[in-house]
Amino acid sequence: MTTLIESNEHKSLREAVAAFAKTHPHTTNAEDNTRLWQAAAKLGYIGVNLPEAYGGGGAGITELSLVLEELGAAGNPLLMMIVSPAICGTVIARFGTEEQKREWLPPLADGTRLMAFGITEPDAGSNSHRITTTARRDAVTGDWILTGRKVFVSGVDIADATLIVGRTEDARTGKLKPCLFIVPRDAPGFERRAIDMELNAVERQFELALDDVRLPADALVGDEDAGLLQLFAGLNPERVMTAAFGIGMGRFALAKAVEYARERTVWKTPIGAHQAVAHPLAQAHIDLELARLMMQKAAHLYDAGDDVGAGEAANMAKYAAGEACVKAVDQAVHTLGGNGLTREYGLARLITASRVARIAPVSREMILNYVSHQTLGLPKSY
Numbered sequence: 001m002t003t004l005i006e007s008n009e010h011k012s013l014r015e016a017v018a019a020f021a022k023t024h025p026h027t028t029n030a031e032d033n034t035r036l037w038q039a040a041a042k043l044g045y046i047g048v049n050l051p052e053a054y055g056g057g058g059a060g061i062t063e064l065s066l067v068l069e070e071l072g073a074a075g076n077p078l079l080m081m082i083v084s085p086a087i088c089g090t091v092i093a094r095f096g097t098e099e100q101k102r103e104w105l106p107p108l109a110d111g112t113r114l115m116a117f118g119i120t121e122p123d124a125g126s127n128s129h130r131i132t133t134t135a136r137r138d139a140v141t142g143d144w145i146l147t148g149r150k151v152f153v154s155g156v157d158i159a160d161a162t163l164i165v166g167r168t169e170d171a172r173t174g175k176l177k178p179c180l181f182i183v184p185r186d187a188p189g190f191e192r193r194a195i196d197m198e199l200n201a202v203e204r205q206f207e208l209a210l211d212d213v214r215l216p217a218d219a220l221v222g223d224e225d226a227g228l229l230q231l232f233a234g235l236n237p238e239r240v241m242t243a244a245f246g247i248g249m250g251r252f253a254l255a256k257a258v259e260y261a262r263e264r265t266v267w268k269t270p271i272g273a274h275q276a277v278a279h280p281l282a283q284a285h286i287d288l289e290l291a292r293l294m295m296q297k298a299a300h301l302y303d304a305g306d307d308v309g310a311g312e313a314a315n316m317a318k319y320a321a322g323e324a325c326v327k328a329v330d331q332a333v334h335t336l337g338g339n340g341l342t343r344e345y346g347l348a349r350l351i352t353a354s355r356v357a358r359i360a361p362v363s364r365e366m367i368l369n370y371v372s373h374q375t376l377g378l379p380k381s382y
């Protein structure tokens with residue numbers, strides 16, 4: 001029942017975040033974005049999912065996704081919330097050493113430090129098993145040495161470190177297994193190059209090169225032999241938060257369209273009175289609400305410790321939210337006509353941005369593959 005009806009605490013949190021978000025106009029530059037991040041962190045919103053013992057709110061992905069959704073609905077979806085507290089913070093909180101937790105969780109929670117996440121490679125997108133970034137131990141010092149490349153890594157320029165997914169060789173089998181490493185921004189051999197994106201977002205995308213980056217032994221997060229478990233502990237929250245990102249964006253676009261349809265009058269009648277305008281907007285609202293239900297289910301399952309159930313629900317939520325977001329933005333722009341393409345109404349920029357929820361962190365087609373194979377038991381096609 002908790003996934004269907006929000007508790008009073010969640011309603012209060014939603015109202016508080018919505019009120020806060022409305023006091024901050026759309027951020028168009030890095031400075032404004034940083035101020036918004038720090039203001040949200042000061043109120044406890046950025047670290048709401050992190051353990052209280054380390055300065056967080058002691059809640060979960062349920063609450064963090066609610067925060068991101070409401071920020072997005074006000075026109076300020078903070079992309080790095082998906083990465084820094086949801087992925088990196090969660091992984092460190094669950095699997096990090098005591099030293100790693102003390103070093104990273106308090107500043108991640110209070111907004112004074114950020115962490116990026118690098119998994120995608122030029123030749124390893126959806127197929128994470130093809131990751132070629134490797135980590136080998138220095139037999140003398142015990143240091144790790146990382147070599148490889150990553151692409152489409154968000155916010156590396158503003159992050160203090162990047163949680164890199166690499167692979168180490170299993171001494172028993174000779175096979176490579178995924179492991180997670182904290183790579184400081186200024187580590188020798190760690191280079192970044194901004195990718196020239198059409199996407200109009202404050203957070204920039206980067207390609208990374210790791211050229212024999214030497215890290216201390218304690219840069220490894222968690223158990224060297226539990227890579228996949230640890231990896232998906234971060235990827236499931238990523239999918240939930242991407243759903244929140246898409247739902248918030250869709251709600252923002254829909255609200256703009258509804259307001260316009262109420263006020264714009266043609267032949268003495270508001271255009272919202274016409275079913276050709278009203279019905280598509282109603283459908284967009286329904287799709288967003290349905291996506292939110294699945295997102296809430298996924299978040300509750302994850303917070304309850306059901307990683308398997310959360311994986312299925314998180315993929316479905318991300319799929320549903322991505323589709324609903326794109327349709328809501330498209331219909332909003334169409335409702336405003338030419339005005340939908342002007343800077344004044346702030347919708348045109350969402351035409352590109354809304355595709356993010358469909359493409360990243362995993363494409364809609366790969367989610368359909370997952371559901372057809374894992375949920376429905378159909379033969380695997382890849």
